Amino acid sequence: GAVVSQHPSWVICKSGTSVKIECRSLDFQATTMFWYRQFPKQSLMLMATSNEGSKATYEQGVEKDKFLINHASLTLSTLTVTSAHPEDSSFYICSARGVKRGGYNEQFFGPGTRLTVL
Amino acid sequence: KQEVTQIPAALSVPEGENLVLNCSFTDSAIYNLQWFRQDPGKGLTSLLLIQSSQREQTSGRLNASLDKSSGRSTLYIAASQPGDSATYLCAPYSGAGSYQLTFGKGTKLSVIP
Numbered sequence: 164g165a166v167v168s169q170h171p172s173w174v175i176c177k178s179g180t181s182v183k184i185e186c187r188s189l190d191f192q193a194t195t196m197f198w199y200r201q202f203p204k205q206s207l208m209l210m211a212t213s214n215e216g217s218k219a220t221y222e223q224g225v226e227k228d229k230f231l232i233n234h235a236s237l238t239l240s241t242l243t244v245t246s247a248h249p250e251d252s253s254f255y256i257c258s259a260r261g262v263k264r265g266g267y268n269e270q271f272f273g274p275g276t277r278l279t280v281l
Numbered sequence: 282k283q284e285v286t287q288i289p290a291a292l293s294v295p296e297g298e299n300l301v302l303n304c305s306f307t308d309s310a311i312y313n314l315q316w317f318r319q320d321p322g323k324g325l326t327s328l329l330l331i332q333s334s335q336r337e338q339t340s341g342r343l344n345a346s347l348d349k350s351s352g353r354s355t356l357y358i359a360a361s362q363p364g365d366s367a368t369y370l371c372a373p374y375s376g377a378g379s380y381q382l383t384f385g386k387g388t389k390l391s392v393i394p
Binding site for chain 1: 313317322323325327330332370372374385387
């Protein structure tokens with residue numbers, strides 16, 4: 164079954180509004196959580212990395228004031244797209260790293276959130 | 282900076298055929314490597330995880346090999362089925378301060394019934 168959940172699975176919003184996406188690790192504690200975005204027919208691009216209780220580390224070119232990340236606990240991280248614009252429309256995927264099976268540190272991915280900004 | 286190349290970019294095969302997907306990466310200092318599949322509009326499903334000390338991993342009809350020194354991994358799919366149609370992504374995990382996966386662009390597989 165799924166080990167990482169995301170909510171919502173899709174969202175449509177008006178330009179200028181803010182959208183929050185939740186990511187939860189199920190049945191394991193995530194030492195680190197990651198947020199990716201994926202444009203059509205492109206690979207995943209890492210946006211930011213976050214550890215519980217500390218500030219997220221953003222990749223070059225990603226605006227930290229626009230994409231707010233809160234890693235409140237070992238099982239929950241949120242991404243808030245502030246003042247969304249049509250160019251922010253994308254598929255956002257979260258990922259959680261932790262030990263779930265076989266004793267290995269592994270990265271698990273959520274099902275993704277399709278954001279459409281009108 | 283780790284760079285990942287997957288060949289071919291797209292592959293179409295008849296049902297029942299065995300096939301190999303290739304992945305190469307530039308930085309061989311990896312902890313492990315994961316293969317994922319992604320269905321259209323969906324997230325990623327982890328298929329296999331190979332530790333850097335391992336040579337291969339098997340799960341059902343899937344077999345992944347890793348040659349860390351040469352920066353290569355292959356995913357072998359036996360007796361392909363239409364349900365295998367998806368994009369397959371290879372992602373080496375580079376630790377040592379860069380605790381993240383680096384993704385290739387993937388191989389889009391179509392298995393024709």
